[in-house]
Amino acid sequence: MKTLPNNPSIEYLHRAARTLRSKHRAGDPSVVELISHFDTSFQNLQTEQVLLQPFSILDAQRVIARQYGFASWRRLKLFIQKSTQPSTDYDPALAEQLTRRNAMRVALMRRYTSKKAGWFDHLDNFNEESVEMLEASYDKYGWLSPQIVGREGMEACYWLGINCLKNSQFQYRSAELMREALPLGECYGMYYAVSIDRWLSLSYKPSIFGAFNDFNERSDRVEYSDNVVDPKNLNKRRAQVGLMNLNKANEEWADMIRQRKAYRYTKDEWQALKRKWALEGGYIAA
Incomplete structure (x- = not known):
């Protein structure tokens, strides 16, 4: 998912959509990967075919919205409005508490992630x-x-919650609240995708978006399991929540693994850890 700039405006996003449409009209191949993934009607087309297809400003707006994690332009506009306009519902004390606690989480993870398995x-x-x-x-x-x-408070809420793996009921509640918030433009689609897929994967059920699966970090690659609902349409679902094509995501994850200094799990270690979390978190019975 692409990160929105600080204090983005609707006009800024309009300009991005107009630029994308203009490049498509000009036959610029640099936009093909973006368009062919996030406009799901183009996903099975070759480069030349993508550039020959009609591509309106509404199509461009939808692609821009999806790369930022929103299924539609309407949802993106709602998020911008709710993020930038003053609200009588704003709770400054809670917002500060969330951001401060999330900073503590980051500091703790930096302290322990370079250690052995089980950090x-x-x-x-x-x-x-x-x-x-x-x-x-x-x-x-x-x-x-x-x-x-x-x-910032909403993002801190997500990062704090998603790391509380050892509580199945809390994880499911969080995912359901995110799902309900999506059509209101109050949450990134990727946040919901990762949350529900973690809950499903730790419950040993098929995932929806392929956002949380199996790792073999010693071999510098992510080995995604095939335990996914309707795998044929997986990338279409990923596009609607701001997740990139699965193959490209695998490549980027592998690059990150090679560059980082944190502990790297073998496949067996990862499977054991996943089962440990599942048992301790109440996702499955002992």
């Missing part, structure tokens, strides 16, 4: 406290949307 266990107490805080906030507000805690 995640060091965050158990921190994550339990995060669950308590987020559950109370959910009870009061539902999903912590931009008009409640600002864009």
